[in-house]
Structure formats: structure tokens, C-alpha cells
Amino acid sequence: MRQDHLVAAGQLSRADVERVLDRAAEFDAALESGESLPARYPETVLALCFYEPSTRTKMSFETAMKRLGGDVVDMGSVDASSVKKGESLADTVRVIEGYGDGIVLRHPREGAARMASEFVDVPVVNAGDGAGQHPSQTLLDLYTIREAAGLDDLTIGIVGDLKYGRTVHSLATALTEFDAHMHFVSPDSLRLPRSVRFDLHEAGAQVREHTELDDVLPELDVLYVTRIQRERFPDEDEYQKVAGEFQIDADTLDAASDDLTVMHPLPRVDEIAPEIDDTDYANYFEQAHNGVPVRMALLDLLLSNHE
Amino acid sequence: MRQDHLVAAGQLSRADVERVLDRAAEFDAALESGESLPARYPETVLALCFYEPSTRTKMSFETAMKRLGGDVVDMGSVDASSVKKGESLADTVRVIEGYGDGIVLRHPREGAARMASEFVDVPVVNAGDGAGQHPSQTLLDLYTIREAAGLDDLTIGIVGDLKYGRTVHSLATALTEFDAHMHFVSPDSLRLPRSVRFDLHEAGAQVREHTELDDVLPELDVLYVTRIQRERFPDEDEYQKVAGEFQIDADTLDAASDDLTVMHPLPRVDEIAPEIDDTDYANYFEQAHNGVPVRMALLDLLLSNHE
Amino acid sequence: MRQDHLVAAGQLSRADVERVLDRAAEFDAALESGESLPARYPETVLALCFYEPSTRTKMSFETAMKRLGGDVVDMGSVDASSVKKGESLADTVRVIEGYGDGIVLRHPREGAARMASEFVDVPVVNAGDGAGQHPSQTLLDLYTIREAAGLDDLTIGIVGDLKYGRTVHSLATALTEFDAHMHFVSPDSLRLPRSVRFDLHEAGAQVREHTELDDVLPELDVLYVTRIQRERFPDEDEYQKVAGEFQIDADTLDAASDDLTVMHPLPRVDEIAPEIDDTDYANYFEQAHNGVPVRMALLDLLLSNHE
Missing domain, CATH: 3.40.50.1370 (Aspartate/ornithine carbamoyltransferase)
Incomplete structure (x- = not known):
């Protein structure tokens, strides 16, 4: 540098x-x-x-x-x-x-x-x-991805709160430098902001958006999960519905590749079920340690x- | 270990x-x-x-x-x-x-x-x-006792709040390993809990309970004083009565052996009068330093x- | 020592x-x-x-x-x-x-x-x-003065809240040891307390008091500015008037010697205009670093x- x-x-x-x-x-x-x-x-x-x-x-x-x-x-x-x-x-x-x-x-x-x-x-x-x-977070995310799956020819899914997640915006921007295939998965209300989509588009990124994880899970090398913050929702019921829909558990991952790496910037609340912690998918504590x-x-x- | x-x-x-x-x-x-x-x-x-x-x-x-x-x-x-x-x-x-x-x-x-x-x-x-x-507290208490009076053939009095004092329960349990003679002195309302008494009994400990310190002070090698917490008492008068009764001052120690060691896990409030601090009895700051x-x-x- | x-x-x-x-x-x-x-x-x-x-x-x-x-x-x-x-x-x-x-x-x-x-x-x-x-503050003030202007034959102006400023009282007392010429500049309501004036007089200090900075600025080697605390004033208007009157900016310093050193114990609020920061007068960050x-x-x- x-x-x-x-x-x-x-x-x-x-x-x-x-x-x-x-x-x-x-x-x-x-x-x-x-x-x-x-x-x-x-x-x-x-x-x-x-x-x-x-x-x-x-x-x-x-x-x-x-x-x-x-x-x-x-x-x-x-x-x-x-x-x-x-x-x-x-x-x-x-x-x-x-x-x-x-x-x-x-x-x-x-x-x-x-x-x-x-x-x-x-x-x-x-x-x-x-x-x-929050550039040091982006660097540790990139390091974790490189160690687990490599940064070349990467297919990554980013799921959860894509609207307010600073971490996600930085990471996506950085990944454009590495020609990653990026899939963004969120409820409509937490979609990636227009300005970020515009920037990614300008950088020539390969981006697709989804509302269902199932659509894209099987082809992912990395699944990056983010916390859905309760305080973003005016209504507790609405929060519960969204939070439940995007929770990752063993059933969810049945459809995934055996080589899938699951990441999360932590702290998590309910986004990833504890039963994932001891599987080979789980990489979020390693990510924090990185x-x-x-x-x-x-x-x-x-x-x-x-x- | x-x-x-x-x-x-x-x-x-x-x-x-x-x-x-x-x-x-x-x-x-x-x-x-x-x-x-x-x-x-x-x-x-x-x-x-x-x-x-x-x-x-x-x-x-x-x-x-x-x-x-x-x-x-x-x-x-x-x-x-x-x-x-x-x-x-x-x-x-x-x-x-x-x-x-x-x-x-x-x-x-x-x-x-x-x-x-x-x-x-x-x-x-x-x-x-x-x-x-709180095992490191117990170890430093044991170390202090060993340095001051030795752990063999020890006679110790433990006075004050024996009901809520975690420190006391741990220390008493640890002392059963060393065949100490233990005297517990407290108002009735702050007596050692039944479960702790049972455990000590099971371990074959030599235990006696008292409501007056005078009964046992002369034969003690170590007097371990604990803080009586105001918030345990529904009534300020009741607290003052108990706190006053178990305060250790120069008069109290007239009846003690010259070799008595006074300990306290600190912080103290009024349990030990400051006039004791400069006597050979006082070992509570040394205890903290240990x-x-x-x-x-x-x-x-x-x-x-x-x- | x-x-x-x-x-x-x-x-x-x-x-x-x-x-x-x-x-x-x-x-x-x-x-x-x-x-x-x-x-x-x-x-x-x-x-x-x-x-x-x-x-x-x-x-x-x-x-x-x-x-x-x-x-x-x-x-x-x-x-x-x-x-x-x-x-x-x-x-x-x-x-x-x-x-x-x-x-x-x-x-x-x-x-x-x-x-x-x-x-x-x-x-x-x-x-x-x-x-x-607050003796270490006084020592760093003295060190800063010595580095910038020397402690011998010093003419210093101290301006602002002279009534409540502990820093000022200590510094003034210490400067009596070095035969400094001291000028105290403040609104009447924030004048140096009588007890401090008395002590300085007893120590044989060369002290003058002013309500206008202009009276004395040209002859100063060091201008020591202190924070005027809003909470000292019962009335916001009164505060604004005093704060404005004693603010040091480029215009103020037109009348100063080119060698003037401006000090301030920090934090400042409005006492010194940011435009002074990059001039050779400014010595308050250096003072903090000292x-x-x-x-x-x-x-x-x-x-x-x-x-």
C-alpha cells in the first residue's frame, strides 16, 4: 500500500x-x-x-x-x-x-x-x-473467503439484511475486483439499496437478486449470512416472519454443496441454528478469529x- | 493440576x-x-x-x-x-x-x-x-492462612454473613481437605445454609456454630470476617443491630490469642475498626495482595x- | 526530588x-x-x-x-x-x-x-x-513555556476563567519561583480569587490584572488561554458576551509580537479560533503532547x- x-x-x-x-x-x-x-x-x-x-x-x-x-x-x-x-x-x-x-x-x-x-x-x-x-472487516471477510474457497471464480450468496448492512456493501464492492458471481437474497423490504446496486453495475459486477435462498443455494461456494435487526421492523410479527424465513439450519443446507462455506460477521441471533456450528460448513468463528x-x-x- | x-x-x-x-x-x-x-x-x-x-x-x-x-x-x-x-x-x-x-x-x-x-x-x-x-479467591485465602498460621491443625472462626457469602462456602469446603476445626459465628438470620452444613458434615468436617464470638475467640488461630450487606436486611434498625454486634475492634480482640490472624475478603464497611489496621493481627491487606x-x-x- | x-x-x-x-x-x-x-x-x-x-x-x-x-x-x-x-x-x-x-x-x-x-x-x-x-499539568505547562519562550525574564498573559481554573492557580504559583511578569486578563466576574492574589503577593510576584487583552497583548511572550465554562454562568446571554469578548482569532493577534506563543490546557470550545491552529503562534497541541x-x-x- x-x-x-x-x-x-x-x-x-x-x-x-x-x-x-x-x-x-x-x-x-x-x-x-x-x-x-x-x-x-x-x-x-x-x-x-x-x-x-x-x-x-x-x-x-x-x-x-x-x-x-x-x-x-x-x-x-x-x-x-x-x-x-x-x-x-x-x-x-x-x-x-x-x-x-x-x-x-x-x-x-x-x-x-x-x-x-x-x-x-x-x-x-x-x-x-x-x-x-469498515474496511478492516472487509479485509478479514476477503481473507476468510480466500482461505476457505479461493477468490478466483467465486460464487457467493449474501443473505439477510442487505439494506442496512454496511458490511455487505463494502464486501460486495471489494468483490467486484475479483470478478465474483454475487447472489443477493433478502426479503423485498431489506433489498440492497439502489445506490449500491448502481455502483456494482457500474463496476461491471455479475449480480443477481433473489427472495428465496433455495433458488441459488446449490451453486454457492460461500454463503454469507447477516443479522436481521429486530429494530428495523415496525412490527414484531413482521420481524418474526422474515427472521424465520431466512434462518439457516441443517435442513436448509441439505440442498447445498458439500464444500459450501457459511460465514457471518457475528454477533448472530437466530440466523444460523447452533446445529450448524459443529459441521464443516461453519466458518464464522474462524472468520472472527481471522x-x-x-x-x-x-x-x-x-x-x-x-x- | x-x-x-x-x-x-x-x-x-x-x-x-x-x-x-x-x-x-x-x-x-x-x-x-x-x-x-x-x-x-x-x-x-x-x-x-x-x-x-x-x-x-x-x-x-x-x-x-x-x-x-x-x-x-x-x-x-x-x-x-x-x-x-x-x-x-x-x-x-x-x-x-x-x-x-x-x-x-x-x-x-x-x-x-x-x-x-x-x-x-x-x-x-x-x-x-x-x-x-470463585476458586481463585479460595486459593488466595488458603495461601494467606498457610503463610500466617499454617494449614495443619488449624482452628478458624468465620464470622458475619454466612448465608449469602460465596467466599465462605468455598473456603469452608476447601478446608475440609486440611482437617481444620471450623467455628461459624453469625446471627441466626445469617446462618450457614443447610446445604453447605450438610456438605461439610458429609466431608467429615469438624464444625461448630455460634451466635457469640466471645464463645470461641480465645482458641482461634485465624478469624475470618465477612461483610454484612445492608441490602440483605428489610429493616435498617435490624441491620445496625447485627452490624454493631459483630464489629471487631481493639476491645473485642483483648480476648484473642496474641498470634491471632484477622482476615477479610474486602471491601469492608464497618466490620473491622480501623484501629486494628496497624496491629499485628491485621492481615487483610496482605490477603488482598496475595x-x-x-x-x-x-x-x-x-x-x-x-x- | x-x-x-x-x-x-x-x-x-x-x-x-x-x-x-x-x-x-x-x-x-x-x-x-x-x-x-x-x-x-x-x-x-x-x-x-x-x-x-x-x-x-x-x-x-x-x-x-x-x-x-x-x-x-x-x-x-x-x-x-x-x-x-x-x-x-x-x-x-x-x-x-x-x-x-x-x-x-x-x-x-x-x-x-x-x-x-x-x-x-x-x-x-x-x-x-x-x-x-494538578501538579503534572503545571510541570507540562512549565516545560512548554521553557521550550517555547524560556522561563527567564518571561512576560505571560493568562486569560479567561481565572476564578475557577485550578490549572491557572498552580501555574501562577509555580511561576513565582521564576520571577515571571504575570498579567491576568478576565471579566470582573471571573477574576483571580482573593486567596490566590494574596499568595502571589506574599511570594513577591509581579502581577497585574486587566479586563481587556489589548492593554497587554503586545508585550507578551506567552498567552495562556483557558476555557470559559458555560455552566459557570446563570444566564446564556451573559456567557455569550464574555465568551465572545475573549475569543482569540487572527485579528486579535495582529497586535501581538511575532514571537508570541499561544497555549491552552485543552479541551477548548470557542476560545481560540481554528484559523490560529496553523500559525506559528499555536502551541497548544504541542503542549498536550508534552x-x-x-x-x-x-x-x-x-x-x-x-x-
Whole structure:
């Protein structure tokens, strides 16, 4: 990467993505085998600025930095911070760049990470900005797909809440770089937004939309399931109907290929039945664990670039 | 220990306990003298999952891991976590085992730690599960008793809230392995529960119950005082009466042996008068400090076992 | 320093202050150049006890300790702690000295740090005690002034809320040791308290008070701006009037010397217009960043002294 910051998945070329995933594979292998890492940052301190709660993204970045031999300082919750006294984001990050060698930022406002990156000299990693981007999630999804099914000639089904799912929009956009066949499966009310469909179309993506999973399940290499959020529905009955319809259980998967890989960004509620957990299909916990080597690779590339 | 997890004090044989305490003594001596530790874990990251607040247990485990040269990642408060989105404990710990080489779990539900240990491959340490177990507290109590008075031929008085005190139940059970003489002193309303008395009886323990401390104080080697919780009493007057009756002050201890050791799991409110703090009787701050070497020993035995 | 604790700026002689600042300059230079530090504490664990929220003071101490190669354990928020169960500060710090090799304490009650220092054997650093002291802030202010303008023959203007600003009182007191010319600029309602004026007078300080910044701006080497807190005013209009009157923007600084240094303890709200940020006047982010080397120096002197 020639970038100093990671603000959006879209800033990464296919070569950039492959460089991150290759590096992640090296870290992954070293963690597994207990051999020495390809890079270590024993004197590095990473600042974590989470304006919204996020257990696993935060723990995953923190673990990544600590596995690299470094450490973190955490801004803590916004309630306890200077933000409450009316401090602007630009001021806060300019103070915090005095503490960390890099900043991981989650913020409810779209564009916050890009704005922050314009005010500081240390690398900024976007860990989610409202309805905007969450590029490290996209990278770990791509890494998981590559490990499980390969990124070439991929047929992927993405099911669930496609309307509000930031994760899904980023992943779909990134997959256009790899000529994946994409099938989007959702109830009508949670269909992919027009703007995302337009972007995919412009990028020449091979996209089809469905309301029934059965239509497409047998041909999938990867089934990416997302959480359907209760709070999106005005009516509990409506939610129950939709949630039930798209639940994946052993019966559902009877029609799938034996090589199917099931993914989920977690947390799940009822979208995937626990009986799937111990099957060879299940890859969602592995997917979560991949956050560590992928973020190690990301930090490595940004921090080594920055020196 | 042949165990991979530490879920309950009861899973430890007398030999297991002695192995932990011996190891703790080695760490304690090394910390005191500034000499090098008998074991170090510079690449280890321990995950802390506290579903309930607990300052000192958490700080004590965190200090223990850091004194061992390792580091921790903390799930943070449940309010900020995926738990709020409806994630099950089984899912949460399966994600978090991707971050840590071990998991320290506190959870309000009895049996939570055992359940968690069945879902993950890394060692799980129970740091308290509701009305259930808190085995590292029991081990540090045993260590403190052994250092101060020895575990052989021990006469101990346990005073205060014996009904709700998880700490007391665990300690009493563990002491049956060492043939201790146990005296339980409490108001009638806070007597040891029938089930615990039954278990102690079954184990062949030497147990007596009292409502007055004076009856038994002179013959004690150790006096273990517990906090009487205001919220247990429907009536403030009733609380004040009981709290006052069992407060330990200099006058109370006139009748004690010069070698008496006074312990308390802390925090205390009024159970022990501050005038005791500077006497040779007082051992409760030392007891709290012992949490560090004991948890170092515990982590050492679990982590080395797991490799 | 011959002190074991840092409780109040007033306990430091001019020689003590200079020793801290000289040491801070060494750490600053090493951090800048990437060369090895003049001292490292790889086995040290510092306990952070913040009874009130404070993002930047806490992050700054944490960063300082981690840059020194050590680590921290954090008591977390008071809501989650034993304090809620009614534990006294004296008990809490006596437990926590078993975890840390030093304690950094912020507490709402004036005198809390001094009291704590009397109960424990490890060094206590006061990180703010109510209306009392915040000596590490004073030291970083002095360091920033020395780096930017020198402490000899200094003419400084301090503007804004001089009535409630603990920072200002400490800084002014410390500056009497260096024979600074001090100009205090504020609306009448936020004038320096009589007690502070009296102390400065007793110390032989060269002090003048103003209600207009223009009267004194041209002769200043340093302009120290403080936040005017909305909540101090019974009336929003009154606040707006005062806040507007003392806002520093490019026009204001037309009358200033080219060498003027503008400082602010941050967070700011509207006191300094963003257009100043990129000028050579602006030194407030640098000031915040100086918190790290200054606190490294402070911890180094206290911890090395304590061994």
C-alpha cells in the first residue's frame, strides 16, 4: 500500500488487497506454529478511539497490536472524555496523535475517519464510520473467503439484511475486483439499496437478486449470512416472519454443496441454528478469529510505511 | 493440576491446592526480592470477560498476567458489547478464544464458567459465577492462612454473613481437605445454609456454630470476617443491630490469642475498626495482595499445562 | 526530588522543577529521534485510580508508562468498583498498592492525594484533587513555556476563567519561583480569587490584572488561554458576551509580537479560533503532547527514587 491511512476499502486496489492478505497469511501461520513473527513492534503504542461501542473490533485491533509486541492506549468511553466538554473531533485526534504511533477510529459520523486523517500525521485506520466504511472487516471477510474457497471464480450468496448492512456493501464492492458471481437474497423490504446496486453495475459486477435462498443455494461456494435487526421492523410479527424465513439450519443446507462455506460477521441471533456450528460448513468463528492476523498485517503495512 | 480449566475449587485435590500454593510462594518470593521469576509469558495475551463489575478480582488477574510478562485484552463492560445485541455466552467465548490464550470469566449465572469451558479450547478460569464458585479467591485465602498460621491443625472462626457469602462456602469446603476445626459465628438470620452444613458434615468436617464470638475467640488461630450487606436486611434498625454486634475492634480482640490472624475478603464497611489496621493481627491487606502471586501461579499452571 | 510522592506543585523547589524539565527534555529528544531512552522500566506496573473521568490526563500517564517499557492496571470507573460498596479511599489505595509499583490518583476531594500518600508505601502522583492541585499539568505547562519562550525574564498573559481554573492557580504559583511578569486578563466576574492574589503577593510576584487583552497583548511572550465554562454562568446571554469578548482569532493577534506563543490546557470550545491552529503562534497541541515526556520524567524520578 502506498497509503498512509486506511479510510475506505475502495482505496485499495486488487494488488493492495492481495498484499494485505498475503501478509495476514504469514502472521496467521506464525501464530499457529508458535514460530517468530515476520515483524514485531515492541516500542509501538496504538491509540484506540471508539466513539461507539464495539467489543470485537476493538478487542481484535488490541489483540493484533499486542501480538505484534506493542501496546495500546484507549480513549475510553465518550461519556468520560473531553468530547463531553464540546471538543471537536479534529482537536481530539490532534491531541491523541501525541500519545499513539497510529490511531484506530470508530465514529458514528460518515466521513469521520477521512476527516481525522487530514488533521494528523500518524496513520489513521477507519474501524467503522456510521453508515460509511469498515474496511478492516472487509479485509478479514476477503481473507476468510480466500482461505476457505479461493477468490478466483467465486460464487457467493449474501443473505439477510442487505439494506442496512454496511458490511455487505463494502464486501460486495471489494468483490467486484475479483470478478465474483454475487447472489443477493433478502426479503423485498431489506433489498440492497439502489445506490449500491448502481455502483456494482457500474463496476461491471455479475449480480443477481433473489427472495428465496433455495433458488441459488446449490451453486454457492460461500454463503454469507447477516443479522436481521429486530429494530428495523415496525412490527414484531413482521420481524418474526422474515427472521424465520431466512434462518439457516441443517435442513436448509441439505440442498447445498458439500464444500459450501457459511460465514457471518457475528454477533448472530437466530440466523444460523447452533446445529450448524459443529459441521464443516461453519466458518464464522474462524472468520472472527481471522480479524487478528488481518489486522496485524494492516498495522504492519501502515506502521512500516510510516516510519 | 491435570485440569485444563479452573471452574470450581472442589475440582482441586489437596495435592493440587498445595501445588498452586507452593508455586505462589515461589512467585511471591521473586516479586519481593526483585529476582527473576520462575516462569514468564512474554507472548501471552489473556482475555478478561467480566459480565459483572469486579475491581479487585479483575485488577488482580490483570496484574498477575502483566507481572508474568504477558498482557490482557478486556471485553469491557457488557453494556458496550455484543451481549447487548443478544449474543449467547457460548458464541461470545468462541469468538474471544481467538483473541486470548486463556479466558478469565466472571458471570452472574451459576455454572457459566463450566459451560464456557465446554465450548473453547483455551483454559477458562472462573472468576466468580453468581452464587456459584470463585476458586481463585479460595486459593488466595488458603495461601494467606498457610503463610500466617499454617494449614495443619488449624482452628478458624468465620464470622458475619454466612448465608449469602460465596467466599465462605468455598473456603469452608476447601478446608475440609486440611482437617481444620471450623467455628461459624453469625446471627441466626445469617446462618450457614443447610446445604453447605450438610456438605461439610458429609466431608467429615469438624464444625461448630455460634451466635457469640466471645464463645470461641480465645482458641482461634485465624478469624475470618465477612461483610454484612445492608441490602440483605428489610429493616435498617435490624441491620445496625447485627452490624454493631459483630464489629471487631481493639476491645473485642483483648480476648484473642496474641498470634491471632484477622482476615477479610474486602471491601469492608464497618466490620473491622480501623484501629486494628496497624496491629499485628491485621492481615487483610496482605490477603488482598496475595491475589497477585496466587493468580500468577494459577495462570502459570494452566498456561504451561495447555501448551 | 527527595520526595517519594508528588502531591502538590508547591512541594517542588525551583531546582526540583528544573530537574524534572531537564529529564523531560532528554525523554523528548529520545522519543523524537527514535534513540534509546535514558531509562526504561520493563517490569514496572503503574496503577491508575481515577475517581473522576479524565481522558487526556489518564491517556497521557498511560502512554508515559508504556513508552517507558512498563504497563498499567486501571481501577476502571468508580461505578464498577468497591467504592460503590462503601469502601474508604484509604482501604482502596492500600489494596491497590499490592498491584502497582506506583499509584496515579485523581479524586474529587481536595487533599485526597496527600491522604492516600500517607497510607501506602509506593509513590503516589496527584493527577488532580478537586479544587486542589494538578501538579503534572503545571510541570507540562512549565516545560512548554521553557521550550517555547524560556522561563527567564518571561512576560505571560493568562486569560479567561481565572476564578475557577485550578490549572491557572498552580501555574501562577509555580511561576513565582521564576520571577515571571504575570498579567491576568478576565471579566470582573471571573477574576483571580482573593486567596490566590494574596499568595502571589506574599511570594513577591509581579502581577497585574486587566479586563481587556489589548492593554497587554503586545508585550507578551506567552498567552495562556483557558476555557470559559458555560455552566459557570446563570444566564446564556451573559456567557455569550464574555465568551465572545475573549475569543482569540487572527485579528486579535495582529497586535501581538511575532514571537508570541499561544497555549491552552485543552479541551477548548470557542476560545481560540481554528484559523490560529496553523500559525506559528499555536502551541497548544504541542503542549498536550508534552504531557508524555514530562510524565515520563516524573515517573522516572519517583520510581528510581523509590527503589
